[in-house]
Amino acid sequence: MPSEAELRQEMVEIMVALEARGLNRGTSGNLAVRMGADMLVTPSGVTPARLSAGQMVRVRPDGTTDPGALKPSSEWRMHRGLLDRRPEANAVVHCHSRHATILACAGKEIPPLHYMVAVGGGASIPLAPYATFGSEELAEAVATALDGRSAALMANHGQVVVARSLRAALAIAEEVEEQAAVYWGTLAIGGPTLLDAAEMDRILERFGTYGQKR
Ligand SMILES: [Zn+2]
Numbered sequence: 001m002p003s004e005a006e007l008r009q010e011m012v013e014i015m016v017a018l019e020a021r022g023l024n025r026g027t028s029g030n031l032a033v034r035m036g037a038d039m040l041v042t043p044s045g046v047t048p049a050r051l052s053a054g055q056m057v058r059v060r061p062d063g064t065t066d067p068g069a070l071k072p073s074s075e076w077r078m079h080r081g082l083l084d085r086r087p088e089a090n091a092v093v094h095c096h097s098r099h100a101t102i103l104a105c106a107g108k109e110i111p112p113l114h115y116m117v118a119v120g121g122g123a124s125i126p127l128a129p130y131a132t133f134g135s136e137e138l139a140e141a142v143a144t145a146l147d148g149r150s151a152a153l154m155a156n157h158g159q160v161v162v163a164r165s166l167r168a169a170l171a172i173a174e175e176v177e178e179q180a181a182v183y184w185g186t187l188a189i190g191g192p193t194l195l196d197a198a199e200m201d202r203i204l205e206r207f208g209t210y211g212q213k214r
Contacts, residue, residue, distance in 0.1 A: 007033050007040055007166075008053035014166045015048040018095055023177055024048075028158075029095035032079030033166055037061055039083055043070035074134035081139035082146065082162050089162040093169035096158035099180035103127075104153040110176070110183050113192035115203045119175045120151035123200035130155035151176045 002010070011031050018024040030042045040056045057065050057072040059080070065072060073079070079092045103110065110117055110125035117125060128145035131137035142160055145152040150172050151161045159176050163169035186192040195203070 004035060004040070005053065007035065008056045010166050011040060011042060011056050012048075012051050012053055014093065014170050015042060015051055017170060018093070018173070019048045021174060023097040023173060024095040029093075030073035030075050030079075031094070031166060031169075032073075032076070032083065032092045034083050034090040039076075039079060041072040041076045041079055044073050046070070075138075077134065077136055078139040078142050078160070081143045082160075085143050086146075086162050088164065090164055091166040091169045092160065092162050093166065093173045094158065094160045095173060097173065097177040097180070099184050100153055100159040100177050101157070102184055103180050104158060105156050107155060108183075109153060110179050111192065112195045112197075112200045113183055113186060114179060115195070116175055117179050118200065118203045118207045119172050119179075121149040121204075121207075123197060123204070125149075125151050125153060125176060125179065127153045127155055128160075130157070133157065153180075 011033060014031055018029050027045050027047055032039045032041045035058065038058050038060050041059050043055045043057050046055060055070055057069045059065055059072050059076050075094055082092050083089065104127060109127040112123045126145045126149065128141045131141050142152060142154060146162060150163055151159065153159050159173060161169045161172045161176065163172055183192060
């Protein structure tokens with residue numbers, strides 16, 4: 001188990017990586033990682049370039065934080081809801097990557113157009129219905145869309161990933177953005193040719209071990 005100090009440092013690195021890989025801009029993305037019954041959440045309104053490990057906010061299950069802590073990301077309820085519902089997952093990555101957000105604003109999920117869509121844990125990457133950012137309704141909508149999955153788009157908002165670690169979640173978020181970009185591109189030239197359900201089942205079966213080989 002990584003120490004709290006290691007997790008805090010990793011959160012800084014993942015926020016910097018999200019921006020460096022073009023998955024996020026400014027202060028919009030946020031992360032959470034499980035710390036026993038509590039979680040560490042990125043602070044609200046700090047750009048990756050100015051983030052430090054000590055600024056990560058420890059949020060208790062009732063939503064309270066340590067005295068003197070920065071305000072946690074407005075999406076802390078969504079992070080809490082996902083970590084509560086997914087005991088096997090330890091990390092949540094949320095970002096407004098461009099192509100995922102384009103699809104989310106057009107009300108489109110990502111259909112089975114490429115085998116890597118299975119990185120989200122299903123035959124498609126679903127779209128959670130819209131609710132106001134930071135709200136309990138959004139936390140609920142996202143948790144429902146992510147049932148049994150690793151990734152979802154969020155209507156008129158962005159994308160969210162749950163995974164065993166922050167690094168795994170970052171890798172999935174990057175692939176979701178790639179698949180969103182590919183789907184967006186196919187929509188400009190007549191739309192994708194989709195893989196059928198039986199093929200997606202075979203792919204998902206192989207993905208049972210896929211991640212461990214990388
Ligand atoms: Zn957001």
